[in-house]
Every structure is written in C-alpha cells, then in structure tokens.
Amino acid sequence: MAAVTPLLSTRGLRRSFGGLKAVDHVDFDLPAGEIRAIIGPNGAGKTTFVSLICGRVLPSSGTVTFDGKDISGLQAHQRVRAGIAYTFQITSVFANLTAFDNVALSVQRRLLDGKDKSGALHDGVMDALQKVGLTGHANAVAGKLAYGHQRLLEVAMGLALKPRLLILDEPTQGLSDGEIANFIALVRDLSKETTILLIEHNMHVVMELAGRITVMEQGRILAEGTPEAIRADADVQRAYLGA
Amino acid sequence: MTGRAPSGRVFALHAAVILGLLILNFVLPEYHRGVFSRVLVLAAFAMGYNILFGYTGLLSLGHAMFFAAGLYGAGLPVYHLDWSVAPAFIAGIVSGAVLALAIGFLALRTTGVAFMIVTLMFAQVFYLITLFFTTYTRGEEGLVIRQDLRHLRMGDLDLALTDPSLRYLIALVLFSAVLIVTLFIVRSPFGRSLVAIRENEERMRMLGYNVFTNKLAAVVLSGAFCAASGAAYALLFGYVGSGFASIQYSILPLLWVLLGGAATTLGPLIGTLFMFYIVDFTSGFMPAYLLVVGAALILLILFFPKGILGSIRERWAPWLP
Numbered sequence: 001m002a003a004v005t006p007l008l009s010t011r012g013l014r015r016s017f018g019g020l021k022a023v024d025h026v027d028f029d030l031p032a033g034e035i036r037a038i039i040g041p042n043g044a045g046k047t048t049f050v051s052l053i054c055g056r057v058l059p060s061s062g063t064v065t066f067d068g069k070d071i072s073g074l075q076a077h078q079r080v081r082a083g084i085a086y087t088f089q090i091t092s093v094f095a096n097l098t099a100f101d102n103v104a105l106s107v108q109r110r111l112l113d114g115k116d117k118s119g120a121l122h123d124g125v126m127d128a129l130q131k132v133g134l135t136g137h138a139n140a141v142a143g144k145l146a147y148g149h150q151r152l153l154e155v156a157m158g159l160a161l162k163p164r165l166l167i168l169d170e171p172t173q174g175l176s177d178g179e180i181a182n183f184i185a186l187v188r189d190l191s192k193e194t195t196i197l198l199i200e201h202n203m204h205v206v207m208e209l210a211g212r213i214t215v216m217e218q219g220r221i222l223a224e225g226t227p228e229a230i231r232a233d234a235d236v237q238r239a240y241l242g243a
Numbered sequence: 244m245t246g247r248a249p250s251g252r253v254f255a256l257h258a259a260v261i262l263g264l265l266i267l268n269f270v271l272p273e274y275h276r277g278v279f280s281r282v283l284v285l286a287a288f289a290m291g292y293n294i295l296f297g298y299t300g301l302l303s304l305g306h307a308m309f310f311a312a313g314l315y316g317a318g319l320p321v322y323h324l325d326w327s328v329a330p331a332f333i334a335g336i337v338s339g340a341v342l343a344l345a346i347g348f349l350a351l352r353t354t355g356v357a358f359m360i361v362t363l364m365f366a367q368v369f370y371l372i373t374l375f376f377t378t379y380t381r382g383e384e385g386l387v388i389r390q391d392l393r394h395l396r397m398g399d400l401d402l403a404l405t406d407p408s409l410r411y412l413i414a415l416v417l418f419s420a421v422l423i424v425t426l427f428i429v430r431s432p433f434g435r436s437l438v439a440i441r442e443n444e445e446r447m448r449m450l451g452y453n454v455f456t457n458k459l460a461a462v463v464l465s466g467a468f469c470a471a472s473g474a475a476y477a478l479l480f481g482y483v484g485s486g487f488a489s490i491q492y493s494i495l496p497l498l499w500v501l502l503g504g505a506a507t508t509l510g511p512l513i514g515t516l517f518m519f520y521i522v523d524f525t526s527g528f529m530p531a532y533l534l535v536v537g538a539a540l541i542l543l544i545l546f547f548p549k550g551i552l553g554s555i556r557e558r559w560a561p562w563l564p
Contacts, residue, residue, distance in 0.1 A: 054449070056445075056448075056449070075453075076448050076449060077448050077449075077451050077452055077453050077454070078451075078453075080448075080449060080450060080451030081451045085449075086449050088446070088449070092443060092445065092446045093443075093446070094439055094442045094443050094446065095442070096442055097439070097442070101435070104435075105435065105436070105439050105447070105450055105452075106450050108432045108435070108436070109450050109451045109452060110451075112432065113451075157446075157450065161450065161451065
C-alpha cells in the first residue's frame with residue numbers, strides 16, 4: 001500500500017462550523033480501484049468530509065491531494081473536471097427536465113472538455129441510463145419518477161461524467177430491498193472502471209461492497225480496516241454498532 | 244426545450260413570424276407601421292432581457308442601463324463627432340457589452356434579491372451620470388439627432404433612416420437577427436446549461452460547470468442585445484434622452500417578458516406588442532387609461548401566470564422553444 005501513490009489523500013484536513021469541529025485533522029488515503037465505505041453515527045462529519053474532498057465546502061486547514069496533485073485550491077467545478085464526481089445525499093436532479101436531459105448535462109460537460117470525443121451525446125446518455133437500468137424512463141420527466149428511480153438517475157448523472165473517483169452520499173437511503181440488491185450489483189460493476197467512496201448507513205450494503213471501511217466519529221477517523229476487522233473492533237462496536 | 248424538439252416545426256414557426264412581419268410592412272397603415280417599427284426594436288430589448296431573466300433565471304432591475312448604453316454609445320458619436328451610422332451602431336453594441344461585462348463581474352457575486360438591488364443601484368448610477376454630463380447629453384431634454392445625419396451610406400447607396408418603410412425594414416432586420424441568435428443559443432449546449440443553472444445551480448456546479456462564467460456570458464449577451472436595441476432606437480428615431488436610462492425602462496422589459504412568456508423565444512415580441520397596443524387602445528377612450536391597463540395586466544397574470552406564450556406552451560404546444 002505504501003509503494004503506490006493513493007488516488008486520493010487528505011492531510012490534516014479540518015473544518016469547523018463555529019465551535020463545532022465537523023472534521024478534525026483527518027489524514028485519509030484511498031488507493032485507486034477500491035470501494036471504500038465511510039460509516040459513523042449521525043453528525044460524525046462524513047458528509048462534511050466528502051464535501052471537503054469535492055470542494056463544496058472549503059477547509060479551515062489541511063490539504064487534499066488527488067492523483068498526485070494538490071487540489072486544495074481548486075473550486076468544486078474544477079475538481080469535478082479533474083475527475084471527482086459527487087452524488088447528492090438529498091436527491092438533486094433537474095426536476096423539470098427529462099431523465100435523458102439530466103444525464104445529457106453530464107455528458108455534454110464531458111464532451112465540451114474534449115476528453116472523450118468518441119461518444120456522441122446520445123450514446124453517452126443511453127449508456128449511463130442503461131447501466132442504472134433507467135433506459136425505459138429516458139423520456140420521463142425527472143421530477144415525476146419514483147423516488148428510487150430518482151436516486152438511480154442521480155447516480156447515472158455522476159457516472160456519466162466518467163469520473164475517476166465517484167462519491168456516493170447515502171445512495172440507498174429510501175430504496176426498497178429489491179432496489180438495494182440491484183444497487184449493490186450496479187456499484188460492483190462500476191468499481192471495475194472507477195474508484196468509489198461510499199457514505200452509507202445500511203450495514204448490509206457496506207459489508208457487501210466495501211473493500212475497506214473507514215469509521216468516523218466526532219470529526220475524526222476512529223478506525224479503518226477490512227469489513228471483518230471493523231466488525232471485530234471493540235471501539236467501533238462501542239461507538240457505532242452499539243454493543 | 245431540448246435538442247430533441249421537432250426542429251422543422253420550430254424553424255418553420257420562426258420563419259413564418261419573420262415573413263409575416265415583412266408582409267406587414269406593405270399592408271399596415273402608416274401609423275401602425277410606425278408603432279410596429281418601435282415595437283420591433285424594443286422587442287429586441289425584451290429578448291435581450293429574456294436571455295438573462297427567462298433562461299438564466301436572474302432578475303435584473305437595471306437593464307435600462309444596457310439599453311441606454313447602446314442609445315448613448317451610438318447617439319453621442321453621431322451627434323457630437325459626426326460619426327456615420329454604421330460605426331455608431333457598432334459603438335453602441337460594444338458600449339453595452341463592455342458595461343455588461345463590468346457590471347456582471349461585480350453583480351454576479353450576489354444572487355436573488357441582492358442581485359436585483361445591485362443591478363438597480365448600478366442603473367441609477369448610470370442614470371445620474373447621464374444627468375451629470377448634461378453638457379453633452381442635455382439630460383432629460385435629450386438630444387435630437389438631425390435627419391441629415393441619419394443616413395446609411397454604402398458606396399453610391401444613400402439610405403435615409405427616416406424613411407418609414409426603410410426604418411421598418413431595418414427594425415425587422417434587427418429583430419430577426421436577435422430572434423435567430425436567441426433561438427440558436429437556447430438550442431445550443433450553452434443555452435441548455437443556462438436553463439439548468441436556473442433550475443439547480445448547485446447541481447450544475449457539481450457536474451463540473453463553471454456557473455459564474457456561464458452566468459457572466461449570459462449577462463454580456465443580454466447586455467449586447469439590449470444595447471443593439473438602444474443603438475438602433477437612437478439611429479432610427481433620432482432621439483437620445485436620459486428618460487431611457489430611468490427605472491421605468493428597467494421595469495418595462497421585465498413586464499414585456501412576463502406578459503409574453505419568460506423563457507420563450509417569441510414571448511418578448513408578443514408581450515411588447517400587447518403592451519403597446521393596450522396603452523394605445525385605452526388611451527384613446529379615457530384619461531385614466533393606466534387604470535384599465537393595470538386591470539388588464541392583473542387579469543392576464545391571474546389567468547396566464549406564465550405569460551401568453553408560456554401558457555400556450557404549457558397547455559397546447561410543449562415543443563415551443
């Protein structure tokens with residue numbers, strides 16, 4: 001692990017809101033190709049932490065390094081173009097546009113950058129929709145889709161950017177068991193092409209998907225390890241799993 | 244709303260509107276041809292406003308300054324420096340675009356109500372500047388550009404812009420150009436980005452879009468269109484006054500666009516035309532015509548909250564751009 005430069009790392013990352021240390025001096029490394037889950041009780045600072053990574057929130061101090069480059073000074077949209085995609089915890093699709101047009105905005109951005117000239121707009125959109133299983137809903141207005149489908153659309157918008165790091169913020173929240181099973185298969189499939197950072201409360205999803213788990217509590221990293229190790233960790237059990 | 248809208252029908256409609264307006268030049272009585280000339284020029288102003296308000300979702304209360312920048316940018320060089328009309332027209336557009344770039348750069352640091360107030364303040368500053376330099380602008384009284392200066396000369400060709408038919412046709416050319424460019428913009432990836440920014444700015448940022456530069460581009464385009472309208476107004480109608488920089492001319496394009504339908508390509512024309520004729524019609528009957536105008540506007544907003552064309556699009560013709 002030490003020999004390879006991680007895709008993403010943070011050093012001394014901190015963010016306070018008033019007196020609250022939402023993220024407190026976090027050193028974090030994520031090697032390419034991994035599915036990493038971040039778990040922790042509500043208010044542990046998980047969403048703030050990933051928001052610092054993707055630039056939605058600016059750090060009080062500390063650095064974020066992505067693919068060997070310091071991206072701490074980049075704005076959110078620049079980080080997206082550098083290859084970090086974020087899907088929102090609260091579904092944030094363009095409610096008045098069709099599913100196709102939602103994803104088209106992602107593909108259009110990628111095509112404008114000229115990184116990928118091979119795929120035309122239509123192909124890129126249908127490819128992303130097909131991956132999440134929404135092909136049949138391409139022309140449906142996003143705001144009128146079922147909630148689970150809106151979550152999937154959100155994911156499709158993220159993956160249509162062809163990111164190198166895909167951050168999923170509680171993607172299974174509000175999904176049915178059947179949808180969750182499909183979602184697990186989807187993320188496994190995506191992980192062949194991209195590194196995935198997953199905030200998740202559903203322990204079944206975490207245990208199924210994560211290569212390693214990072215546990216946060218009160219803005220700090222409490223533990224990190226394989227699912228088995230985390231399950232056995234006494235601190236984690238006390239803080240989170242409730243033993 | 245998207246690139247997958249039926250292109251043929253959209254182009255046919257716009258071509259038909261332009262053709263219809265062309266025919267009107269030869270059939271309208273003299274008085275109404277004059278009204279239409281004015282409406283066409285001011286509809287370009289409204290279309291410029293619509294780019295920012297309708298499509299990008301930014302409500303400016305200061306667009307009089309862009310119209311007036313075009314008006315003065317074209318009018319002052321003709322009046323004081325004897326410029327010919329073609330370079331003056333270009334100077335007007337450039338004035339508006341440069342002003343929009345500077346104002347946009349500052350005002351776009353704010354959003355919502357603050358943006359409205361900041362644009363309003365800048366427009367007031369512009370208005371007061373036109374009064375301050377009364378020596379050159381003659382303030383509210385304004386400048387009347389001599390008829391002999393309002394000639395478009397190209398080689399042996401000498402066209403008097405004061406000729407009613409030519410004036411109408413030039414107004415139509417301006418209107419058509421702005422309409423076609425608007426149609427092109429709203430169907431382009433850039434236009435779709437603007438609409439998406441209006442709908443959900445934060446999501447666009449997280450799709451990798453630079454929201455600020457997209458908005459700034461919208462302000463500059465909007466400012467340039469409004470300035471083109473102002474410049475044409477000065478050259479075609481020969482009057483340049485501070486009144487056009489006043490708050491009234493910031494509210495009017497908002498009203499025209501709301502009436503016709505925000506974020507529709509043809510709404511601004513319909514709104515402008517409607518406003519002109521309801522004022523024209525009612526003022527012929529009674530002195531308190533503004534009361535009737537106000538009541539009509541209230542009724543219209545109650546029953547067509549999305550404007551005339553916006554409501555038509557919503558109910559019957561979702562393909563309208």
